[in-house]
Amino acid sequence: MYLDKSIKEINNLLKNKTIKPIDLVLEAFDNIEKNKDLNAYITLNKEEAIKKAKELENKEVDNILFGLPIAIKDNIVTKDLKTTCASHILDNFIPIYDATVVEKINDKSMIIIGKTNMDEFAMGSSSRTSYFGAPKNPLNKEKISGGSSGGSATTIAAKDLLFALGTDTGGSIRQPASYTGIVGMKPTYGRVSRYGLVAFASSLDQIGPMTRNVYDNALLLNAIVGKDPKDLTSSSKETEDFTRLIGEDISNMKVAVPNYFMSDIVSDEVKDKIKETIKILENNGVSVDYIDMKYLDKAMILYQIIAMGEASSNLARYDGIRYGHPIDNPKDIEDLYFSTRAKGFGDEVKRRIMVGSYLLSGDNAKTYYNKALSIRDDIKKEFSKVFEKYDLIIGPTTTTTAYNLDEDMDDPLKSFMDDVLVIPVNMAGLPAISIPVGKASDNMPVGLHIIGNSFDEATIYKLASFIEKKVGEIYE
Amino acid sequence: MEDKLTKEEVLHVATLARVKLTDEEIEKYRVELKQLLNEVEKINDVEGYDKERMIAPWSDNTTLREDKSSDMLDPKEVIKNAPKHSGNYIEVPVVIGESEGA
Amino acid sequence: MSNYIPTIGVEVHVELKTNTKIFSPSVNGYGQMANSLTNVIDLGYPGTLPTLNEEVINLAIKACKVLNCKIRNKINFDRKNYFYPDNPKNYQITQFDTPIGYDGYVEIEVDGISKKIEIEEMHIEEDTCKSTHRNNKTLLDFNRAGVPLIEIVTKPCMSSSKEATLYLEKLKELLFYSDISDCKMEEGSMRADANVSIRKCESDPYGTKVEVKNIGSISNVGVAINKEIERQEKLYESGESFKEQTRRYDDKLGDTVLMRVKETGNDYRYFPEPDIPYVYITDEMISNVEKTIPMLPDERRSKYVELGVSPFKANKLVNNRILSDYFNTLLDSNINFDIASNLLLGDISGYLNKEEKVITDTTLTKERFIELVNNIDDNTLTSRNLKDILSKVLESNSSIKDIIEECGIKNITDDDKIRKVITNIINNNPDSVSDYKAGKDRAIKYLMGQVMKETKGSINPKMANKILIEELNK
Structure with a gap:
């Protein structure tokens, strides 16, 4: 099977015409068909993908991602391809433009295979708030794949294909990556254009690559970054080759482990795996210090205020007027608003936009939202201080391994607590990756979280790829 | 501390968010929303922070767009996704007056 | 005579004269086919983000300068959240905490006495879409959605409808002259709302405030304010109290009509717009804009009078911007400006009106005009002669001397x-x-x-x- 080979091998096979893009596309669809019960996809793009693959047969293989199938999370808009955000309110929505990342993917001649399942409007941590039902964890179908980018994590972990895009507002790439044992990167806020990413919390959202290994991940990031004049929050930082430090010597690197990341909130089994990894690093010349950091335990509160506040405003546009799914025969305009949104949104979304509205109403905006923005600035400064002394910060991605799909969903705090370790990164806008570092006794993967300084993704990939290799050696 | 919101409090936020609730839902949210609000209340315990607000984590100077037109839609595309339209117009149930905003 | 002192504040929305909209590159235009000037950003499509039009910032800076406002050097935008079909995102991007301009003023002359009308603040925001009501349906046209606006808010510092209308006329003249806006009230590119309250004496607290919206012309602003003062006086006199409210002016009735009683504070849930980072207004930006500000009306008037034009004619010239701009090109020449102003406002204006032309459409260059003025000044031409040769003066390229010779005009100057x-x-x-x-x-x-x-x-x-x-x- 070609999609089991390394990216370089596939690229060579395409170049010497042993295979054609259509072979990869058909193989991916075969895999997805076999894994149908995982519910990784909301919409498949079969006809168009096959057409595109055939068109590519006449084109020169001009880059390493050429002709490769990719899955896109369903909150990234794709022209003429249904984009639902896993919500009833958009279940008939056909975008009339492409997201900037989609244009970039097309520029590389990658082939979009389908739109992946997720939590409704990316609100959740298990993808169970999807209007289309939750995806299942390929490593154990009783378990969640995490969320909100659960479908993208699922299809990569199931080895359907090599590449997927996810989005991360409060851990939504890294947490499912950890639960499914894949590699997921949230780039620095501003690295990747958000134009065409359906906003959940604008000041936190970021698109990132989800892949089987670190090298592929860096390659996909190479393809999607860059200043976008359509996104004022996108950075004018030079684009760079994120693979360039992979394989370089890591001895003498300095790594910090915040004590909070190894405190009682994390299960012993997860901690043990992280400690094993730390041992490997130390044995290879990396100095690892345990440090105290202010505000890490406050990040969750800030996240709730900022994310729910922004979401309540971002989701106001779904009223069934210009697009979307209104109720039939509204009595009047207010009925159109109230009933359309009551019917169109699920429970988690309703909860969050109601609380978000409250947090911004009257004087509350000052007490909550503005104060949260001020403290947020301090979190960023706190991280900056650490990066004056250390190259990277590490810890576990999640407090436990993936839990069961049938676990209670009604605790409104649960979905936030799943992300307690990954959220501080979004507050500071930093880049961070999750990579698998072995399995716990339940045979489910444990993820290592590596946080870098702003725009220093390359150093994250350097350490990540070293650990990936070492851990691989242990398990083989 | 009361561990539930009042019915009126729930209806108030539901109105701000424009979501119609059933009686059953109101009862459910009285508890659930209160749980969330108790959590965010904890921000009041944070002291000694800097007043500077971070609007977006990335702080490039905002690049302004040149005043040149591009990328317009055909009116047919405008109404393509609109559930109700009349000619080139998008249609809604009758609304009296203009909005507060401008 | 009334026993009450009115207190009036005015809020003005002005559409900026840009090529494109504030947050999207769609054309900023009026009177086009419905929904033909829009894109996915104006429609609030999922995933879209705003960009910020450079010219909007420049025109706002210009307005600050012209209205004597202080300019804030670090601004951001805020979201004003409310559901309404003419508000595509169900939030409007505006400025709440950091309006670009503040503490300005406009000088007016009331009964010969000059008065400063104080401007509280000036901010930038986007316009809503246009709704039309037909057969129990409301139809939405998004061409106007995202057109750039500035809102100019005065302090409650006016005490008569006359002051308010003089302020508006002055404001309109300033914004029009500096190319910030067309200021066409009939097309909605300038819209005025008045806040009116009355009280018995200066030391009393302000009375209950009523906002009058939807006034279609400056003179109607005066009428609406007077009607509103009258109405409030009657209510107070009969001992009735009333609530803070919004009324609209009905042109047919010639009176104000209740729109809505203000609820206890509208809950707009303002918060900083996260899609637009801080914008820094640099000294360089300000000085570049200053270079584009033409001579303003008051300066023109006093300059003309200084050069020997009567105040009445000076004002008439300034009321016609094209003539005034033409006149300005002559300011450095040594001619009889009284004759020049007479010519422009008299025979030449008459001719232009008849032909439906403006002076820049004619062949009357600065040089030929100066020649014409001098020929009249030294009696070579009389006003009667001028009538005979006017069409040649305005439509041929011959020198005035040649025209005089050609027409055989030989005046007795001896x-x-x-x-x-x-x-x-x-x-x-x-x-x-x-x-x-x-x-x-x-x-x-x-x-x-x-x-x-x-x-x-x-x-x-x-x-x-x-x-x-x-x-x-x-």
């Missing part, structure tokens, strides 16, 4: 020749001479008439009049 004609007429009209000596003024008129008749108008009347009186007094 003092001796004129004196000869006049002595002849005096000798032939002894009765009139005695009438004159007896102090009867109309004798002069009669004699002048004879002089003009004799010379067929080819003589400068002023000069003839002077010589006639000299000869009569001999």
